[in-house]
Amino acid sequence: MKDLPLFYAPQLREEQQLPEAEALHAIKALRTSIGDELLVTDGQGMLYETIVTAVDRRHCFVSITREQIWNKYWSGRWSVAIAPTKSVDRIEWMIEKMVEVGVDEIILLRTKHSERKHINQERLERIVQSAMKQSQKALLPALRTDINFADLLSEAKQPIRLIAHCREGMSPERVTIDRAFSPKQDILIAIGPEGDFTIEELEEAIRTGFVPVTLGESRLRTETAGLIALQWLHTLHMLSLHNTTENSK
Incomplete structure (x- = not known):
């Protein structure tokens, strides 16, 4: 996976966008714009490379370009x-x-x-x-x-x-x-x-x-x-x- 800013979006597959708080951070703090690449996780062990497809004041829509299972480095729970x-x-x-x-x-x-x-x-x-x-x-x-x-x-x-x-x-x-x-x-x-x-x-x-x-x-x-x-x-x-x-x- 590329070295990109990581965002948390538990419903990424269904919604194809960042949650509002994450979107605001991407847009206002990182000045994210269309065509930028972001790394997103669902918090359940999946990593997604994405590309930003649309932004407005409170929303950041993305398209998944690559996905990968994240393997934790310890065994058991x-x-x-x-x-x-x-x-x-x-x-x-x-x-x-x-x-x-x-x-x-x-x-x-x-x-x-x-x-x-x-x-x-x-x-x-x-x-x-x-x-x-x-x-x-x-x-x-x-x-x-x-x-x-x-x-x-x-x-x-x-x-x-x-x-x-x-x-x-x-x-x-x-x-x-x-x-x-x-x-x-x-x-x-x-x-x-x-x-x-x-x-x-x-x-x-x-x-x-x-x-x-x-x-x-x-x-x-x-x-x-x-x-x-x-x-x-x-x-x-x-x-x-x-x-x-x-x-x-």
Whole structure:
């Protein structure tokens, strides 16, 4: 695919035009005109090279010239369930960076020690879309907000379910993520608020099949822990690919 500005249009095939917000950006910010080429994704894994066929003050019509499946660079479906921080700026920064790194689903949890109750989901969805485009991805991560921790435990079916916490002396002992990781498996990792999960929450998670993990010796802010956990998964995935390649020689 050509190196072109990336736009998000979930109904591109049916409508052959950019959504109004995307069209306004193309027309006003980028001065797009007839004959210009744009790269468009539907957010479901498809990339389209297009050429602009018509523009007016609020619309940008395009014709698809080439299409390609975007293959994500990790295997399985990765979900990060995390308690939102009190600071809105930190929540937004965290979500933006998670999308840039690569994730399938972000779940904002409601736990006993949660610091923030109200979430502006519409604004966060715009941040997810923007980060997807900025990082040149064609897969829009799912965003779920205000999910009760107990509901997460009851609905979680991933083969690998991890819960990161900072409490010492609990049984079973925490392991590093590499001890629980397996390539090509769906993975869910849960991360608590600044005050951590309660002992009762941890015990219930472990009872339902979650493996307790540690992210290292440092005491991390919630948003930092989320990013480090996600990067752990990507690093382990890359190492597994390297080992597979080496073993096949």
